[in-house]
Amino acid sequence: MNRRDFLKLSLLAGGLAAFPGLIPTAFGAVSVPRRTLVSVTLGGGPDFRHLFAPALAANEPADSYAMRWWAARATSQGIAADQRHRDGYLQRFGSAYQALTLPGTAQAAGLGVLASCGWLKEQWDAGHVAVIHNVVGATSRDHSHALQVMDQGDRGSAPQERKPGWGGRLVATLGGNARVGALTRAPRPFCLGPGAAGQLPNADRVVSIANSRALALAERSFAPGDPTWKKVAAEQVLARSLKAYYAGRDFAADPVLARLANHEKVLRALSGGVKARLGSGDTVADGAVLPVPDPIRALYAASEPYNSRYWGGQLRNLHDVLALTGLIDAPVLSMEYGGWDTHKQQQSVAEANFRDLFAKGRGFDTLWPNLDAGSRRNLVLVIYGDFGRQLAANGDGGTDHGRGNAVLVIGDGVRGGLYGNPFPERELALFGRNLNDDILGLTGIEHVFGALADWVLGGDSGTSVVNRGGLLETGVDLGRLMV
Template sequence: MGATVPLRAWSQDCAIAEMPRTLVNVMLQGGADLRFLFMPAPGHPDPVYTGLIWQARRVLYDSEYPDYETLFENEYLPAQDNRTGLQFGIHRDAEWLWRQFGEGRVAVVCNAYCSRNRRHDQSILNADAGEPELEVLNFDRNGWGGRLVEYLGPHVNSVELGDSVSTFNKGSVPGARLDQVVHAEDMRDMALAAGSVENPASARSVLARALSSWYDVRSQETRSEQPADWPWHAFYRHYESLRDFGGRVEERLSQCQPLAESLQSMQLASSGFAQQCRNLYDLCQVPDVLQVGAVSMNYGGWDTHDGEAGEIRRNLSDLFASSGGLATTTAAIEELPYRDVSPASQLVFYFASDFGRQLVANGTAGTDHGRGTYSVLIGQQVRGGVYGEMFPQREAAPDADGRIPLQTPGADIEGQTSTDRLLATAADWVSPGAGAVVFPAASGSGLEPGVDVGTLLADA
């Protein structure tokens, strides 16, 4: 099949590389209240449930709505699960997510858990490690992205698009955990400084050429002057690798698409996430240079103990609005040239967070730390729908102690499905057999009765 021509022309010098199947782990740092994102429709089969959730969470919203029906009409877009017929709402600030759900590209795994505790440090580590039952707080360890790329091969990399490398990316070998990690904080500025062609006499150009020459010469000298175990050899090897690698990325990007205008002009509340989105677009142009096998992104600001509505609406808009980061980025990626498979169809986004939030609002129009949550996967290869009981009846009924969760401060979503279960399925989609190796405990971990996460992805 010949190269597919998008609406925008591209340089004939650009080598079009096939994008491999790639999981994009998006960490929502702080503990996202995804019950704010998804709410039951006013016609929910259990009117007692909607009455209780209205009383439990009405103070979270900016407006004082007179009843649940008015709240739902103003805050939510109506959706229906084609698998079960369940009607529910997706928040209006997540219109792109709502449209993707309607197209069958969003899977919502209910009553999920990536940790059994409510501490940020331990829960973030558990999510990055892909081990929900982990109890040891030790960040010098591997992450599930690192294990996945090790399974894919010694030259495959986990690519971090944020401002710091997370545990998710780290490999299994102590002392060499970053050997298969690329930190792409700015894809358009990965090369070492070089002299300017337009202004070769500038101070920056002169200094760049001088430093480059000095390192080149000194590297050659130290090879003969110093013993093979001299520790500073590693510094010169790192310099040479960075110069070569960064130069190849810069050269390829200069031959291919410029940064899409929509991404250049994109304004988000989080400038950091906007940059990650631009990085993802460029990553899809040079997957062979990066040797990408997994991708890490993040968005902070989800610890909504007070004034939740303003914070979470901003976050949801940045991520999921029709003009938000993911809508803009995926639309731009869909216009990239390709030979056989569109790079956009090769991406699956998985959204993780430290933990969920409590069911009942606190006294400062926020929510406190919980445990269970919703896990969300988005992509063209996702078998969309709701997996599990979205609004469990047990939350509106007395528990063993006679307390109704939706009336009880401290009560949270009961986590039943361990996230390593669904991540093992996602890993098998990337490469058959990877799931059992990357997530060895998944087959025996928690799973909500009646739920089959093995069908989350096509051909998994």
């Protein structure tokens, strides 16, 4: 029996109760055979109004929303003091943004997207980007509480209240072998599932994939023809003795130890499957069977800034976990990108972050070419932060903590366009009074997350994932969000 067949039998017969989702299938390309949701948390309060800014026309009225907005946001747009007038705003919009039309039409959308975010513009033009406006989670303006609310999908969560994440609840509702794949350094609370009655949330259905190329357990091996010193080395002898000991030990009287031993056994079998599928490195030269695509590897090169390297590593993890379909059944995945608390120098900081996510040759553009059309239909990205920024810029070229914000939903299965009013008239008075006030939250985040849960499940999720409340902007129909 060859090694691959042995590993398959080991997984099938090795006590899969500890990790029942780890069943290998035939080798294949990176693919998404079932509906898969990727949650991307942007910690710090991303300003999506900076990403999608009001469009300006050459004959723009002085009292229009767009002109008022650009005047209030001049410093956070990096516009010099002597350019803060109509022509200066037009020049900035024309050089930094691309005007959008509503998907499938020639009708102007009334806003533009940062020109540096070429992949996002392509997806918008293809009708695959939904921007849901005036969405609200926590209204405390406190980072930790707001992130907790977004992770849990529950606007009623009190600070530091322990509840399962909406990703964990989603895989619990899916049942079977479904897992949340945490592609971050440590699993976010989003990933935690419901515990038994009276118990705290748990990570029983979480697979932590902080580094997909180091996911396999280390195990030194030797070939029959190797010299004796390799076979009798202390570490080899100890490893063989421990494996034999645990294999022969009866843990029936100690269920806790039994679970640990069984978990280790299944993980060790999984390790072989991961190595067989991915290899032992990033490139063919260092032992990869499935190399990491060069554009993704470039994102976590040593020359990149730290945030970019961390983000690039997560994109590698996303690429690999999709390639591990059958070994790991993870229809819910978690990613993160921090550094959005732009109280100062928003124009340079936020735009660099947005490029990491949405520019051509960076971010998701490095993954998309590796997916066929069917896979792109089965993959949806939901991108959100803890809260938005205030409407007007502050005195330091940045914006301060707000409440309402937008949520982006991207994928070939998305019915793209604008959901909710991107530039409500109520904000005109706030600009006129020069107040640093908030976007008004009109749609609770539970409606957005609930619509996505319905799509993953292929039916109405009811209240099993989120408790949909009454806060929904008039005219917004999230039932049509997914095709």
